Amino acid sequence: MRNQSQIDSEKRTATLPFIITFVIMIGFWLIFSGKFDLFHLSLGVVSCLLVTFFSSDLLFPTGLKTDFLACWVRFALYVPWLLYQILLANLHVLRLSFHPRMMALIDPHIIEFNSHLESDIARTTFANSITLTPGTITVNVSAMGRFTVHCIDVASGDPLPGEMERQIERIFKE
Amino acid sequence: MNIFITLLLICGLIFFTGGTLGILRFPDFYSRLHPAGKLDTFGLVTTVGALALYIAFVQGLFLTALKIGLIIVFVFITSPTATHAIVDAGVRAGLKPWTKPSSGEDQT
Numbered sequence: 001m002r003n004q005s006q007i008d009s010e011k012r013t014a015t016l017p018f019i020i021t022f023v024i025m026i027g028f029w030l031i032f033s034g035k036f037d038l039f040h041l042s043l044g045v046v047s048c049l050l051v052t053f054f055s056s057d058l059l060f061p062t063g064l065k066t067d068f069l070a071c072w073v074r075f076a077l078y079v080p081w082l083l084y085q086i087l088l089a090n091l092h093v094l095r096l097s098f099h100p101r102m103m104a105l106i107d108p109h110i111i112e113f114n115s116h117l118e119s120d121i122a123r124t125t126f127a128n129s130i131t132l133t134p135g136t137i138t139v140n141v142s143a144m145g146r147f148t149v150h151c152i153d154v155a156s157g158d159p160l161p162g163e164m165e166r167q168i169e170r171i172f173k174e
Numbered sequence: 175m176n177i178f179i180t181l182l183l184i185c186g187l188i189f190f191t192g193g194t195l196g197i198l199r200f201p202d203f204y205s206r207l208h209p210a211g212k213l214d215t216f217g218l219v220t221t222v223g224a225l226a227l228y229i230a231f232v233q234g235l236f237l238t239a240l241k242i243g244l245i246i247v248f249v250f251i252t253s254p255t256a257t258h259a260i261v262d263a264g265v266r267a268g269l270k271p272w273t274k275p276s277s278g279e280d281q282t
Contacts, residue, residue, distance in 0.1 A: 031244065034237045090216045094189060097196030097209050108205045108271055131254035134212035137204070138254075139261050150261065150271065152208045 021056040022048055074171040075125075081167065085133050093134040093152065107153045115145045115165060122172040129164055175231050179224045186221030189213050202272035203264055211257035219246055 025048040033040050099105055117123050123145065127138040130149060139148040196209025222245055230239035 031237065031240050086212075086216065090189065090213060093196065093209055093213060094192040097192045097199060097213070103201065106200070106205065107273075108202070109273060110271060127258070128251070128254040131257050132212070132215065132250065134208055134216075137207060137211070137261050138258055139265055150204050152205055 018052060018056045022052045025051055071171060078167055078171055082129055082132070085164070089133040089135050096152065105153060108150065109154075110139065110148060110150050112146060112148050115147055117145060117165065117168065117172075119172060122168055125171070126165060126168050129168070133164075175227070179228050179232075182220045182224035182227070186217045186219075186224065189217035189220065193217060203269055204261060204271045207257055207260060211253060211260075215249060215253045218249055222246055 026044060029044040029048055030036075033044060096105060115123070115126065117126055123141055127141050127147070130136050130138045130147070135152045137150045139150050141147055190213070193209045193213030196213060197206050200206045200209065222242055226239040226242040229235050229242065
């Protein structure tokens with residue numbers, strides 16, 4: 001009896017990722033095909049159903065958290081801030097590479113710090129954000145949350161982890 | 175609109191030039207990846223963004239512009255991953271990063 005209800009609840013939790021994956025797939029299909037007649041739409045629905053059936057557990061491997069929608073909204077709010085940081089840091093590296101006394105200005109070194117971000121997705125976002133902002137490249141992230149980062153000079157490595165980690169912490173609510 | 179698009183294109187070209195110059199001028203493998211991986215990302219955003227704007231507002235093909243916009247999204251996901259993979263390969267192969275000769279003693 002209890003076993004049966006467990007299977008039922010697993011089925012219910014698996015339906016929502018299925019639907020979301022399908023919606024994402026059909027969205028991409030519509031954008032990429034650009035044809036809205038019945039033939040292409042039905043082809044799209046069939047192939048998206050097939051792909052969703054095979055791989056809906058790949059997009060959400062741990063199942064959905066309850067506040068995933070709010071999570072996406074917070075992530076969308078984070079993107080403009082990240083773009084602004086990328087612009088600032090890009091200008092910095094641009095100035096470095098055009099600077100006549102470049103060798104005197106740069107000071108490549110490797111820093112390490114511990115992050116208290118727990119989940120895989122938060123760590124991945126953090127590591128990719130570090131690599132996207134120029135002047136810093138994530139070399140390694142250990143399973144314990146220890147980040148190894150290569151910095152081009154002292155100024156670009158200074159603000160880590162700091163503000164960016166707080167922002168990501170707020171997105172994923174840890 | 176055309177002026178704005180041209181400005182974006184010129185900006186992108188400056189970033190690409192800086193990236194190329196950086197690859198040539200920086201001292202070692204790891205520091206060369208900084209301009210290679212990142213200035214190119216931003217140069218791509220400005221040039222491809224200019225293309226998308228041109229196609230959307232001058233030629234009126236919004237769907238094509240949306241596809242071009244998706245290129246930017248995918249590059250933003252793949253570019254740091256690729257850069258990280260290259261750096262990781264360097265570390266695994268045992269390549270030591272270049273540090274300043276003057277500050278070499280107290281850092282190591």
